[in-house]
Amino acid sequence: MPERHAIDRRALMASLSALGATVLLPKPGAAAGLVPTPGQTEGPFYPTSFPADVDNDLVLVRGAATRALGTVAHIHGRILDRAGRPVPGAIVEIWQCDAQGRYRHPRAPDHERFDGGFQGYGRMSVDSGGVYRFRTIKPVPYPGRTPHIHYAVIVPGAGRFVTQMYVEGEPLNERDGLLNGIRDPRARRSVIVPLAAANDVEAGAVQGTFDIVLDL
Numbered sequence: 331m332p333e334r335h336a337i338d339r340r341a342l343m344a345s346l347s348a349l350g351a352t353v354l355l356p357k358p359g360a361a362a363g364l365v366p367t368p369g370q371t372e373g374p375f376y377p378t379s380f381p382a383d384v385d386n387d388l389v390l391v392r393g394a395a396t397r398a399l400g401t402v403a404h405i406h407g408r409i410l411d412r413a414g415r416p417v418p419g420a421i422v423e424i425w426q427c428d429a430q431g432r433y434r435h436p437r438a439p440d441h442e443r444f445d446g447g448f449q450g451y452g453r454m455s456v457d458s459g460g461v462y463r464f465r466t467i468k469p470v471p472y473p474g475r476t477p478h479i480h481y482a483v484i485v486p487g488a489g490r491f492v493t494q495m496y497v498e499g500e501p502l503n504e505r506d507g508l509l510n511g512i513r514d515p516r517a518r519r520s521v522i523v524p525l526a527a528a529n530d531v532e533a534g535a536v537q538g539t540f541d542i543v544l545d546l
């Protein structure tokens with residue numbers, strides 16, 4: 331990757347880290363009545379192999395000539411237990427389709443045309459406060475599904491939890507079978523995230539907070 335991109339990338343992730351430390355502080359009393367995040371299917375397109383560049387910035391791929399297509403999205407949150415305590419040592423994975431609705435997977439339709447500037451999969455460990463953060467793209471729909479991002483949380487000694495994050499206001503949310511299969515309204519609401527303009531973080535980007543509550 332050209333040196334200019336490397337410098338920009340370090341500065342961007344440093345500024346995002348500072349933002350996360352500001353916006354993700356627990357609010358007084360927030361732990362009361364936490365609803366466990368509902369589990370969701372992993373789906374058929376979890377990676378069979380991982381990209382060489384595996385980190386929490388999916389928009390810039392090491393060695394790619396261009397950045398990912400689509401609207402940049404900064405997604406951050408905390409991994410918590412039902413008491414609102416951060417879960418130490420948790421590892422967070424995300425994977426999603428590119429801006430054209432294609433997955434980086436050998437069985438996915440049109441996978442050979444997957445955007446080479448998009449990482450498609452990211453992974454990171456939470457910090458001491460249970461915080462994770464990803465720079466990715468705003469998810470898009472594809473036939474049969476509303477926009478979503480797949481999540482997996484691995485907790486050493488406790489197993490692996492899988493869910494999906496959805497976007498508030500998407501018209502297809504009303505018809506998505508997996509989303510509406512979550513019968514508890516509070517649980518269903520917990521996986522729907524509003525995305526707001528984040529021009530103070532990155533021009534033209536959006537941002538959202540998705541906390542995951544594990545039933546430990």
